[in-house]
Amino acid sequence: METFMEEFQHLKIQLDDIKSATNNFDDNKVIGVGGFGKVYGGEISHYKGRSMVAFKRLDRRFGQGDPEFWKEVMMLSRYTHANLISLLGFCDEDGEKILVYEHASNGSFDRHLSSPTFPWIQRLKICLDAARGLSYLHDDKGTQQRVIHRDIKSSNILLDRYWNAKVSDMGLSKIGPANQLHTLLVTNVVGTIGYVDPMYMKLGFLTKESDVYSFGVVLFEVLCGRLCIENSNGMFSCLVHMWKQKYKDKKLDDIIFRDPMQEINPRSLEIFSSIAFQCLHKSRDERPTMSVVVQKLETALDFQINDPPTFKGILFNGGKMHQESLVGINRNKYQSRNMDSGRNASSSDQESKNSTAEDEEDSKPSLTNIGNGPPEYIVDWTQENSNQNNKNQEFSRKYWHLVQHQNGLRIFEEILEVDSLPKSCSRAMKAVGVVEASCEEIFELVMSMDKSRFEWDCSFHYGCLVEEVDSNTEIIYHQLQLDWFPTFVWPRDLCYARYWRRNDDGSYDVLLCSREHGFCGPQPGHVRAHIESGGFKISPLKSGNGRPRSLVQHLMQIDLKGWGVCYAPSFQQHCLQQILKNVAGLREYFAQTGGPIAPKIPNMVSANKSRKFHLTSVFDLDHRSQLMDEFSDEDEDFQISDEEE
Structure with missing residues (x-):
């Protein structure tokens, strides 16, 4: 037994620490009951760091005892696998026998x-x-x-x-x-x-x-x-x-x-x-x-x-549901139709007021949809009005849900299968909305941390936004898909634009700041970015007070528009560079769609070819481009206080 205890010495956790984490085994901390006894939730330090854990407290009245306790310690410490629960520690003091596991927040x-x-x-x-x-x-x-x-x-x-x-x-x-x-x-x-x-x-x-x-x-x-x-x-x-x-x-x-x-x-x-x-x-x-x-x-x-069931490839035309063949191999896609009719594709209240005489004369207009967005008539179904007797309408309402309807903005969600997120939940959110704003205003919204940005973040914390920016009939379509998790990490908690400035040539200088977070690990840092139409360049900041200022952690699956995107450490591709690509892609599309004529919205393509179609033309800036000196601190706007560092 002495040799056994020496082998697992690093797993020992003090009883006082466990009592502190569970408020002395308060019933309000109970997260489950099993054949071993009650299971409590709490935060504690262990040999891997500090995190939320589950404390399984042995109660011999449930039929298990010391043999099962030590068997579990031995088995879970010697046999480790991604799909076996991890043992983070144990306690054997004052007659108490407690196992400490990683916290499985979604239960059994x-x-x-x-x-x-x-x-x-x-x-x-x-x-x-x-x-x-x-x-x-x-x-x-x-x-x-x-x-x-x-x-x-x-x-x-x-x-x-x-x-x-x-x-x-x-x-x-x-x-x-x-x-x-x-x-x-x-x-x-x-x-x-x-x-x-x-x-x-x-x-x-x-x-x-x-x-x-x-x-x-x-x-x-x-x-x-x-x-x-x-x-x-x-x-x-x-x-x-x-x-x-x-x-x-x-x-x-x-x-x-x-x-x-x-x-x-x-x-x-x-x-x-x-x-x-x-x-x-x-x-x-x-x-x-x-x-x-x-x-x-x-x-x-x-x-x-x-080869998902074909019934999920639903398109809407004139309020009638019909089926189309799916686009792409790995994900449900909807072909956009009649894309030259940019205003019919929009669902904004303002747009309805300005509809043409032809539309007013047509009692049953032929509705179109932008990408995956439903037409405006679907709002009647999601608001549970009296026109729900048709079985087709009831069927379709299972897949669309109105999340937000405010100030001319309608956001819909749809549950989809996501194959590109291995070993994770397969749900995703898709939404469609119309924003009456100029490109400049949208970019300010993307970069800002003011009240309006905060309200937008709060509005869309259940999913990501598919934007239609409608100004001078300019339309962009920006799509993201992400995990559906009960616990979200707000992008502003991880990365935000500390300062930004629009230059005379239309480029932007942005100081991005990352912050420490319980789910992230690395320390916070700052990075300077120069964003142009078509590309970007990251420039580390000069050291301040003898300390480096280029400690920029990888911020997985975070987009600067940030509608509550989750932090997922396994997705290495979604780092700070990807954030900047998204912003550069927006600017690229802005540059291509200026003018009074509505551009055609490109059809959705296979996920294997392009996950975000408007990013396909994004490329790194040519080395000959004149950018800010990456070691220069000449910009007063980018001075960081000691407290922020």
């Missing part, structure tokens, strides 16, 4: 199974993550040992803030030799009713195929949107046998959760349900290995991403 998977807004592609990605974690445990990694979890269930699959799945609760796991085709352990039967392998319950022999069976139950739970055990008037019933029979009878439609079913690609459904059924095979020899399950789920996900 079982809480989301019945949610009608939880999309199929996200369910599929979570299943794949969990399968990878379990496959890691089953396959020896040079240790000549494999781990059998023994308690796989949807409530033991936790979801972090990026919706990555983490297999948890290793206290009941068993270790066996991996140098045999079938690792068989004789053990007392433990687990959760409904998920336990029937052969394990009957014979008491535990194998890795027992975990496979349990995982198959989870897959059917995901497919059906309900737990495998139901309580009806105090009577518990297990649904697994019924699910298997429905699959055999080719009656999956009777049990599939209706809301996700509308999103499922038929081939993806076929592969998913087939592998789920194979996992539940009575004979262990007929069950697939977890590595095979991973391969099948990857294939199902690939079909879902590359």
Whole structure:
């Protein structure tokens, strides 16, 4: 035991620190209850730094004790994987036994199974993550040992803030030799009713195929949107046998959760349900290995991403819904039609007042849409007026929602599948709006930190804005897609324009400042940028008071327009340079669209070719361009106070 404690000495956390973080185990800090006891949330320092964590406090009345506690410490410290929950520490003082985990802010998977807004592609990605974690445990990694979890269930699959799945609760796991085709352990039967392998319950022999069976139950739970055990008037019933029979009878439609079913690609459904059924095979020899399950789920996900159901390719014309073929391979796109009619494409109140006589005479105008934006008539559906008897209208309202309608600005959202964000939630926001402002005013809005910018930030913290800037019939279309997370990091918390100045030649000098944030890590810093139509250049500031002033952290997935974009450390491409490209792209489009005639809005293209079409022409400035001296501090506007540094 002494050697054991020395090995894990770095994981020890003082009880007083835990009491301080949980307000002495205040019930208001409880975030869950499991077979181990209550789980508390709080912030504490550990060997990886300081962060929000989960404290799992052993309560022996729940049936687990010291063996399970030390088993979990040993297992999670020796077996690490992106899809296993991370152990950050433990406490063994004054009779208390507490495990400290990374905080899974989105809770356990079982809480989301019945949610009608939880999309199929996200369910599929979570299943794949969990399968990878379990496959890691089953396959020896040079240790000549494999781990059998023994308690796989949807409530033991936790979801972090990026919706990555983490297999948890290793206290009941068993270790066996991996140098045999079938690792068989004789053990007392433990687990959760409904998920336990029937052969394990009957014979008491535990194998890795027992975990496979349990995982198959989870897959059917995901497919059906309900737990495998139901309580009806105090009577518990297990649904697994019924699910298997429905699959055999080719009656999956009777049990599939209706809301996700509308999103499922038929081939993806076929592969998913087939592998789920194979996992539940009575004979262990007929069950697939977890590595095979991973391969099948990857294939199902690939079909879902590359060939989504065609009904989601919805266009609107004259208030009628019809279907078009999807544009692009990996993401739903809508072809813009009649793009030369810039004003018909807009939905601003001012534009409606100035409509032409021809439009007034036409009782049923042919509406068009800008990119992914709905026409203005859809606002009637989203505001739940009396014209909702048509089933098509009710159907379409499921995918559009009016977020904002103020001062001539309408913002709509749509839930979409996003394939370009690996191991993350697949939801994205798309919005469309009209702003009556000049290009100069829009750029000031982009760069400013005044009250109007703050109000705009607050208005759009649930998604990103697709802008239509309508001034002298100038229109730009700026599209971003991002993760849908419950916790957002405001761009102004990470990066903002401390000073900016418009030069006589139309270029801009901008001093960007990044700030320290709990999710970011690096220290704050400043950087100078020179932005021209077509490019930009970053210039580090001269050192001040003997300290360098070029400590600019990477600000992932932040756009200077910043409608509440989330910080995601895994996306290295969304750094400060990308921010400036976005701004330079706006200026490029401004330069190309000046004049009284409305330009045609380019059709959406495949995501493989261009994620933001108006950025395709953006290029770095030619080295011969005359820019500010990158080591000069001649600009009084860019002087930084010592406090800001």
